[in-house]
Amino acid sequence: MRAMTDISGKAAVVTGGGSGIGMGLAKELARQGASVVIADIILTNAETVAEAIKAAGGKAVAIECDVTDRDSIRRLKDQANAAFGPIQLVFANAGATSFDPLVEMSEDDIEWIVDVNLMGVMRTTRAFLPDMIAAGGGHVCATASMAGLLPGWIPTHAPYSAAKAGIIGLMMNLSLELKEHGIHTTSYCPGGVATGMKVNNAKYRPAKFGGPGEGEVHVSQESTDVAASQPFYTPEAVAPIVLDAVKHNRAFAFDHPEQRVHFRSTYSDVVEACYDATQAWEDEHGMPEANPHGAMLLNPTG
Template structure:
């Protein structure tokens, strides 16, 4: 089991939504919490909220697309507060539309935040966690889009499927080390991710999709407002971390579509008896697939 109480946790995207729910759940379990976010106004607001509740947190502004800045922030935090042992890689953005309308800025923004943000976290945290040898846990927040694609979600889905593959590979590579790994794949969550465009940098403003008007935000919010509340979702995450469970999939509504997808994949997969070279490849030790966890 991974102990949470007493550890220092670092939560990206911690000033709102899923990350804020995780920060609150961590505090209830006795962790010390650093919330990192690119939106200073949100950091200020949640710091005031935590102070008023008597559960102060450390708040740091972080552009996780900047590796050098990321490393500097973590260096400063650890110098003052000690080693970070729980990494919640939670920050993410979304913008939807057909791939034929996407600009390179649309691609770069979501890849920079969702995928490179995760890669940068690993570059910053893995060496120090491995060197210390204490008990650590890395939690990557992807999405059910890591398993299932939908129309108009191509860029987001590409980043989330990449996060899934990266995190599954990470768990393999870290077997037998002092670092445990979990992958959270939420469905709908009642958050403010519909306001993602407010954090989109000016140098990547060229878009072929919607532009973040009040009407756009209201339309997107209607899709998620009946989703799971962030703090409830965070409860499932804490249980999985404490049990060192890899997959965190607390959405039963996805059972049927995942079963359908698996059946379609297995139906398309060649059978051994239909391939005359199968036995040769097996005898030569040619690698095949294997389920993780």
């Protein structure tokens, strides 16, 4: 697999680039020589990051973008191309969080979390792919979460975990779809980064989902205990780790390798145990009867 060994001279777009992980990625991309489009639902945040990059000698432009809005994504693509030409690096990073039990969430709460985290990534990726395909290469890095890779680890996180797991599925399947075009994907699964989302989350909520608002995200004591057991890094500290994964076309980027033990205990071991149970059932009862037409059902000929 050909590695993208140099980011310098590439054009990149970072959604949610006005704060948190997106801010860290934007600054590191610029430090490594990329021209960076910083997209954010709060334009002043994006402008602050862009000005900091330019003051340090980098190239950056700020664009207002709501990833839950199709027209906003189209405008982002047009303005990004006008600023720096075809985009070769897409960092679909915009997101929102929630730690409420599912039964206590409103429809607007759920739809916002799923739309911004999963559909926002899908819209952003889909918008920029045609140009990447035409150019014969590129890279999409989507910010997922350890909550998506370890959905059985952090409590009261169900819609968020579901959306982030969807991102992982999207990126891994797209890697099959796009490899012939020289386009690679990475799912970044942060395991503890000080992003400020606990305080600022409600400010990013679009009006159609009942926002924006004020107030901190309520986190249950059980979830707080899990979080407190992990070190939290700064966005600037984790950004080089993410870009290293991108440059080497790795399927995943992690910032807490010690969390693999939780992958085993809350996911891998659980899945293996269920496979073992199914095998035991088949050993006792025999395999289910197979349809003689098999795979033909997927592609009927008439």
